[in-house]
Structure formats: C-alpha cells, structure tokens
Amino acid sequence: xxxxxxxxxxxxxxxxxxxxxxxxxxxxxxxxxxxxxxxxxxxxxxxxxxxxxxxxxxxxxxxxxxxxxxxxxxxxxxxxxxxxxxxxxxxxxxxxxxxxxxxxxxxxxxxxxxxxxxxxxxxxxxxxxxxxxxxxxxxxxxxxxxxxxxxxxxxxxxxxxxxxxxxxxxxxxxxxxxxxxxxxxxxxxxxxxxxxxxxxxxxxxxxxxxxxxxxxxxxxxxxxxxxxxxxxxxxxxxxxxxxxxxxxxxxxxxxxxxxxxxxxxxxxxxxxxxxxxxxxxxxxxxxxxxxxxxxxxxxxxxxxxxxxxxxxxxxxxxxxxxxxxxxxxxxxxxxxxxxxxxxxxxxxxxxxxxxxxxxxxxx
Amino acid sequence: xxxxxxxxxxxxxxxxxxxxxxxxxxxxxxxxxxxxxxxxxxxxxxxxxxxxxxxxxxxxxxxxxxxxxxxxxxxxxxxxxxxxxxxxxxxxxxxxxxxxxxxxxxxxxxxxxxxxxxxxxxxxxxxxxxxxxxxxxxxxxxxxxxxxxxxxxxxxxxxxxxxxxxxxxxxxx
Numbered sequence: 420x421x422x423x424x425x426x427x428x429x430x431x432x433x434x435x436x437x438x439x440x441x442x443x444x445x446x447x448x449x450x451x452x453x454x455x456x457x458x459x460x461x462x463x464x465x466x467x468x469x470x471x472x473x474x475x476x477x478x479x480x481x482x483x484x485x486x487x488x489x490x491x492x493x494x495x496x497x498x499x500x501x502x503x504x505x506x507x508x509x510x511x512x513x514x515x516x517x518x519x520x521x522x523x524x525x526x527x528x529x530x531x532x533x534x535x536x537x538x539x540x541x542x543x544x545x546x547x548x549x550x551x552x553x554x555x556x557x558x559x560x561x562x563x564x565x566x567x568x569x570x571x572x573x574x575x576x577x578x579x580x581x582x583x584x585x586x587x588x589x590x591x592x593x594x595x596x597x598x599x600x601x602x603x604x605x606x607x608x609x610x611x612x613x614x615x616x617x618x619x620x621x622x623x624x625x626x627x628x629x630x631x632x633x634x635x636x637x638x639x640x641x642x643x644x645x646x647x648x649x650x651x652x653x654x655x656x657x658x659x660x661x662x663x664x665x666x667x668x669x670x671x672x673x674x675x676x677x678x679x680x681x682x683x684x685x686x687x688x689x690x691x692x693x694x695x696x697x698x699x700x701x702x703x704x705x706x707x708x709x710x711x712x713x714x715x716x717x718x719x720x721x722x723x724x725x726x727x728x729x730x731x732x733x734x735x736x737x738x739x740x741x742x743x744x745x746x747x748x749x750x751x752x753x754x755x756x757x758x759x760x761x762x763x764x765x766x767x768x769x770x771x772x773x774x775x776x777x778x779x780x781x782x
Numbered sequence: 783x784x785x786x787x788x789x790x791x792x793x794x795x796x797x798x799x800x801x802x803x804x805x806x807x808x809x810x811x812x813x814x815x816x817x818x819x820x821x822x823x824x825x826x827x828x829x830x831x832x833x834x835x836x837x838x839x840x841x842x843x844x845x846x847x848x849x850x851x852x853x854x855x856x857x858x859x860x861x862x863x864x865x866x867x868x869x870x871x872x873x874x875x876x877x878x879x880x881x882x883x884x885x886x887x888x889x890x891x892x893x894x895x896x897x898x899x900x901x902x903x904x905x906x907x908x909x910x911x912x913x914x915x916x917x918x919x920x921x922x923x924x925x926x927x928x929x930x931x932x933x934x935x936x937x938x939x940x941x942x943x944x945x946x947x948x949x950x951x952x953x954x955x
Binding site: 424429431433435439441444445549 | 791792793797800801804805809810812818821822825826830831833836837841843856890893894912926940944
C-alpha cells in the first residue's frame with residue numbers, strides 16, 4: 420500500500436466525516452441515563468450486601484470488614500436448561516435449585532445493571548461488557564443465598580461448563596439475543612467453581628472464580644488451557660477504626676487476578692496483578708465510595724511512592740502506607756469519616772519528601 | 783461502590799467533557815455505521831456509561847480511548863446482528879448538507895457504501911487509523927487486539943478500497 424493511497428483515504432474520510440453535523444449534545448438525557456446506570460449498579464451491590472449483612476451472625480468478622488468465607492451448603496441440587504421455543508424474549512437460562520425455579524432474563528437495549536430477586540435475575544443487555552473471543556464475560560449478583568451469573572460469550576465459544584462444589588458440572592449453551600450470545604446459571608451462594616469455555620470439544624479457556632462473603636463468586640480473569648495463574652496470596656492493604664469499630668481491607672491475588680475487599684463492603688477486581696503496576700500516575704483511583712459511616716478511598720501508586728498523605732476538610736490528615744502485592748503493584752485503602760471531605764493528596768518518598776500532589780477524589 | 787449522585791460541580795465538568803467530544807464521537811460512530819441516528823445512539827451510550835463511572839473516567843490517563851472503545855464494541859455487537867442488512871443496503875442516510883453538489887455527494891455516498899462493505903474489524907481499523915489518526919498501538923487498545931492485527935486489518939481494508947470500482951470511478955484512491 421503506497422503512502423499516496425493512505426493520504427487519499429485520509430482526505431476522503433476527513434471530507435466525509437468532518438462534515439457530519441450531529442444534533443446538539445443531549446447532555447441532560449445522557450446524565451439521566453448515566454444516573455440510571457449508577458442506580459442499577461448500586462441496587463445490585465446493596466442487594467447483595469443486604470443478604471450478606473442478614474447472615475452476618477454466621478460470618479464472624481464481617482462487620483469488622485474482614486472477609487470470612489461462610490460454609491456453602493453441603494447438599495443441594497441444581498439444574499439448568501436453555502429457554503424453550505415459547506419462552507419469553509430475553510430468557511437466557513432457567514432451572515431449579517432444590518426444586519425451586521430460577522430464571523435469568525436480559526432486557527433489550529443498551530441498559531446496564533442488574534436487578535436480582537430470589538428466583539429471578541434481570542439485567543440490561545449493556546452488561547456485562549463484550550468478552551474476548553475465547554472467554555465469557557461474567558457478571559455476578561447474589562441475593563437471599565442464591566448466586567446468579569450472567570455471561571456474554573466470546574465469538575469462538577460454543578459451550579461453557581461450570582463446576583459446583585457438590586461435584587456436578589453444569590452445561591451452559593449460549594443463547595443469541597440483542598446482538599450478543601449469553602449463558603447464565605444460578606446456584607447456592609459460594610458453590611460455583613471452575614468455569615471452562617469450549618469450541619466444540621476443544622477447551623479454549625478457563626476461569627477460577629474469586630469467592631468471598633462480601634462479593635459472592637466473581638469470575639474475573641481467564642487463563643489459557645494449561646496456563647497457571649498467579650499463586651494465591653493475601654495482603655492487608657488498609658486497616659483502622661471507624662466510630663469504634665475496627666476495619667481492615669485485603670487484596671486477594673490468585674488465578675482470578677486481584678480482588679480487593681473489606682472497604683466497608685465494597686470491592687473491586689482487576690484481571691491481572693500486572694494491571695496494577697502504575698507507570699504514569701503517582702496516585703490513581705482503584706475504588707471510591709460511601710458505605711456505612713465512612714467514605715472509602717482505594718488507590719494504586721507508583722513504585723516510588725512510600726506513603727500518601729490525604730488532607731481532609733476539617734484540617735486533619737490521614738497517611739496511607741501502600742502495600743506492594745504480587746506482581747509489583749502498590750495498593751492502599753483508607754476510610755474517611757462521613758461529613759468530612761477529602762481535599763488533597765500528597766505522595767511521599769521513603770525520606771518523606773513530596774513526589775507530587777493532587778486534588779482529593781469525589782466519589 | 784460508587785455513590786448514586788454526583789455533585790453539581792462534577793455534573794458541570796462532565797457537561798464540558800461531553801460538549802467537547804460529542805461531535806467527534808458521533809462522527810466515529812457514523813464512520814462505523816453509516817447511519818447518523820445509530821451513531822448518535824452509540825455516542826449517547828458511551829457518554830452515559832462514562833457518566834456512570836465518571837470519578838474513574840475523569841482520572842483515566844486517556845478518557846477518549848475509553849469512549850471510543852465503548853462505541854466500537856457496542857457497534858460490533860449490533861453489527862453482528864445486522865450485518866447482512868448493512869452490506870446489502872443500497873441507500874445512504876441523508877445526513878449531508880443540502881448545499882452539497884451532486885458529484886461530491888455521490889463521491890461521499892460511494893465511500894460510505896465502500897466502508898460498509900468492509901468487514902467490521904477492517905472498517906474500524908480504517909476509521910481509527912486514517913480518520914482519527916490514531917497510532918497502531920492506540921487503535922489496538924481501542925479494538926482490543928494486537929498492533930499486528932490492526933496493521934493487517936488496515937492493509938486489507940486499503941486493498942479492498944483500492945479495488946472498489948465505485949471509488950475508482952470517482953477518480954479517488
């Protein structure tokens with residue numbers, strides 16, 4: 420291809436696209452849709468947390484922000500079937516848990532977020548994001564002891580299996596709807612194990628989920644057949660005391676990637692520890708939001724940063740000491756009492772010298 | 783664990799952000815779909831998702847890449863569903879100025895038709911590389927593929943466009 424061709428194409432594309440005149444930016448309607456997306460996500464998260472909180476007496480340490488894994492049930496029976504010919508549009512899968520019926524439905528359109536009830540998970544087709552060709556992009560939602568997963572299936576994937584803790588293996592068949600291919604499953608909380616994607620009989624990829632009381636089961640990262648993910652390790656990346664109640668937050672590294680929990684019940688997962696190695700920003704957001712009596716700020720920092728000082732609106736300051744985790748990323752989480760805002764951060768080196776600073780984050 | 787509401791200052795910041803990028807994102811969508819209404823839908827979807835994750839997006843190293851990725855991926859899914867109709871469509875939406883003379887309009891229609899006949903990956907590579915002038919690395923990040931794949935997709939697309947008789951007749955490429 421000659422340069423002349425490329426230049427001609429640039430000129431013609433410019434002549435075509437630069438003259439497109441869209442209507443004025445519909446900011447108000449976009450903000451409205453954005454708020455709906457945020458609200459649905461929030462409802463999904465809080466619904467899951469409500470279940471966990473209800474069972475907190477069975478989960479020692481949860482109220483202190485620790486991630487105690489409850490015992491999954493020992494005896495249960497799960498079935499899954501694809502939708503029938505007369506099923507409602509958007510039904511991805513249905514089945515039973517101990518004889519009780521469950522269903523997962525996708526709603527047409529670009530909507531995001533999910534609304535779980537005990538026997539039904541309804542999600543907008545905008546979630547989860549598109550998957551890699553050999554993988555499944557799963558979202559998880561749990562309510563009343565039931566764990567739902569809904570997956571957007573990669574182009575090469577023709578079937579998916581999910582192992583359960585009772586030794587059974589669920590066979591999931593992708594269903595086409597609204598431009599994506601979907602699989603779904605429901606099972607008792609914390610009973611889902613390894614998921615495998617196949618092209619016919621050929622294994623394409625597998626995923627080991629992260630499981631904790633505060634998150635349920637999360638299929639986060641995918642590995643090639645035979646590939647071994649990072650070794651399992653746990654790092655405490657923040658601790659403290661809010662209104663007399665101690666808390667601590669952990670980063671869990673393993674074949675799922677990295678999952679951070681304990682920030683007042685919030686969590687975040689990253690596919691690989693390598694994604695946390697920050698090269699451009701001294702201090703960037705990992706998670707951020709209000710839960711309980713605090714606003715939680717989790718950050719990843721550059722390798723040179725030894726401490727982050729957060730200046731607050733009441734004149735006080737909190738100093739976070741980032742912890743290096745597997746793969747080299749450095750993470751921290753702090754809790755800021757409600758009613759006090761986070762004004763500014765300063766990144767410090769080992770000698771306490773300022774490496775840089777920035778304005779506090781608004782969540 | 784994002785909060786539900788953003789404050790007025792953040793909304794104002796988002797509004798500025800959206801105003802500054804709206805036209806370009808719609809044009810990107812048009813290059814991918816050949817349809818202004820779909821292009822605006824894609825751009826709205828991208829901005830709504832950006833708003834929903836605004837605290838993170840505004841601090842991202844490259845928020846534009848985030849928006850472009852949403853547009854490209856959202857349309858990739860739509861394209862899988864509708865590609866037959868798109869390829870066979872004989873009409874191009876009326877989006878250009880009525881003042882355009884017939885020849886220029888014909889050239890543009892021919893280019894839109896030629897773009898729509900490309901496989902989606904090639905079309906996206908062309909628009910990202912030759913309209914937005916993204917580097918192969920930047921385009922690969924948007925498309926979620928390797929730089930080698932971007933290079934080969936763009937190369938194949940150029941070869942097809944060069945061989946497209948409607949463009950040759952227009953005296954271009």
